[in-house]
Amino acid sequence: MKKRYYILVSFVILGFIGWYFGSTTHSHLKGTDAEKLTAFMDQKASDIGFNGTVLVAKEGEVLFSKGYGYADKENEIANTPDTVFHIASLSKSFTALSILQLEELGKLQTEDPISNYFEDFPNGDRITVHHLLNHSSGIPELLSLVENGKEHTLEELYVAIKTAELEFEPGSKYSYSNSGYFLLALIIEKLSELSLADYIQEHIIEPAEMKHTYFVAAPVPQAIGYENMEEPTHLIDISIAYGAGNMLSITGDLLLFDKAINEGKLLSKKNVDKMQTGNINAAPFGIVQYGYGWSISESWYSFNHKAVAHVGGFTGFKNFLLRFLRMKLRLLF
Numbered sequence: 001m002k003k004r005y006y007i008l009v010s011f012v013i014l015g016f017i018g019w020y021f022g023s024t025t026h027s028h029l030k031g032t033d034a035e036k037l038t039a040f041m042d043q044k045a046s047d048i049g050f051n052g053t054v055l056v057a058k059e060g061e062v063l064f065s066k067g068y069g070y071a072d073k074e075n076e077i078a079n080t081p082d083t084v085f086h087i088a089s090l091s092k093s094f095t096a097l098s099i100l101q102l103e104e105l106g107k108l109q110t111e112d113p114i115s116n117y118f119e120d121f122p123n124g125d126r127i128t129v130h131h132l133l134n135h136s137s138g139i140p141e142l143l144s145l146v147e148n149g150k151e152h153t154l155e156e157l158y159v160a161i162k163t164a165e166l167e168f169e170p171g172s173k174y175s176y177s178n179s180g181y182f183l184l185a186l187i188i189e190k191l192s193e194l195s196l197a198d199y200i201q202e203h204i205i206e207p208a209e210m211k212h213t214y215f216v217a218a219p220v221p222q223a224i225g226y227e228n229m230e231e232p233t234h235l236i237d238i239s240i241a242y243g244a245g246n247m248l249s250i251t252g253d254l255l256l257f258d259k260a261i262n263e264g265k266l267l268s269k270k271n272v273d274k275m276q277t278g279n280i281n282a283a284p285f286g287i288v289q290y291g292y293g294w295s296i297s298e299s300w301y302s303f304n305h306k307a308v309a310h311v312g313g314f315t316g317f318k319n320f321l322l323r324f325l326r327m328k329l330r331l332l333f
Contacts, residue, residue, distance in 0.1 A: 037064035045069075051229050052318075053079050055251035055332040060259065065251065071223040084212060084222040084248050087319050088312030091247040092181050094200050096133055096293025097261070098188050100271045101203055107191045110292075117187050121162055127170045129187070132180035133292040134280045138166040142179040142244075148236040157182060157242065174280045174290060178244040185243025196243055208260035210253040218248050225316020233316030245312065251332040254321055258330055276308050276325070 029036040037056055041064065044050060051069030055062060067079030102108050108116075108129060115124030123138075131137040145160040146152055152160075161179045168175070185196045192199045197215040205213050212220075216238050225233040238246050249257075260266050267275065278289020278296035287301040291308075298306040305324050312319035322331040 033058075034063045038066070041066065041068075049229065051079065051226070052085070052223075052333060053081055053083055053251050055081065055255060055330075057255055057330045057332075059328045062255070069229065071221070073224070073226065073229060077221065079223065081252060082212065082250055084214070084218045084220060084250055085319065086222070086225070086245075086312075086314050086317045087247050087249050087254070088241070088245040088314045088317060089178075090249075090254070090310050090312035090319050090321055091241070091243070091245050093257075093293040093310055093321075094204055094247065095181050095184050095188070095196075095243045096275060097204060097266060098196075098199060099129065099133065099184055100267055100275055100292065102188065102191050104268060104271060108187070114183065114187075117190055118162070118183070123166055123170070129184070130279075131170045132184050134290050135174050135176050135180060135282075136171050136280050137177060137180050138168045138170045138172070138175070139177055139179045139183075140164045140167055141175075141177050142182060142240060143236070145179070146240060148240060149234070151237045152239045154186070154242065157240065158186065174282045176282075178241065181244035182242050188243075200247075204257070204260075204266060207265050208253075208256050210249070210256050213247065213249040213253045213257075215248075216246055222248060223317075225314060227316060233314075236314065245314070254332050255330060258321070258323060262325075 029039050031039070041050075041054055045068040049069075053067040054064065056064040065081045067081055067083055069079050071077045071079045071083045099108070099110070103110060110128070110130045110133065112129050113125045114121055114127050114129065114132065118124055121127075127137045127139070139161060142157065142161060145164055146157065161182065164179075188194075188196055188199055194202070200215075204210075212218075227233050261272060264272070275292040276294055276296065278291050280290050282288045282290040282295060283301075287297060287299045289296045294308045294310055296306070296308055298304070302324075306326060307322060307324055309320065309322040318333070320331070320333045323329070
């Protein structure tokens, strides 16, 4: 059931990309780009039962922004561009950016061993901050180490990660790991002497002027996750997603996040480039690589344009932020 929901979202993304790059499948669409996008998305949403919000922007101008379906089906509350969703693993981009901000302040280096911050961590001399950032640490996935439906303290999660056997030699390959981003969150807190939420609020959300981005829960109604718009789903306990998936936002705020990154409000150009450069293969034949909190592609998979993206997913939720850098095109779902 959940797979079907996720695949439908992927079809929407691929349809938008195909439309933009001149697919003859959508050559019948007429009018301005905004009118074509509206006609395309209205029809696609009707065809596949899409439920969510979509934003498309180019060169800083919003071409399309609209909600479809219900944020709360039982109470007939419709999705709008202001609907707040769990952004799940899109949160990793905030964590990675925070680490690079601390590097700019001279508080760490990405090549530092994590034993600098966790003296009792087995193999801490072999695992670096870089390995945590690009999912090459060899530390097992946190979701496989703890009971997912139960609330956990930070200490309980740390002990579960610390006592797990490495799955491979650090740096030898890519294996997506929430565990690494949990440890990065703890490093941010150690070095900044702030909670993760307070650090990101002060150093990312406020400078980017994001007014509808939150941690763990929102002070306003937020979307309910559904399986194919039938029964509400049950999330994993949000405590497990610390630093890796515990944020909520709206599409408009994520566009502001992207804008702040690329206008140099949050990082120097040097570190923006570092963050958005792939450094380990994350898919067969290197068609997708992973940088620091972002997936990178510049192959046939991304129509030979440099694309920077990240997916976020909880049960009942799927998010996608895709940026074509040189064309300044952004797709947010």
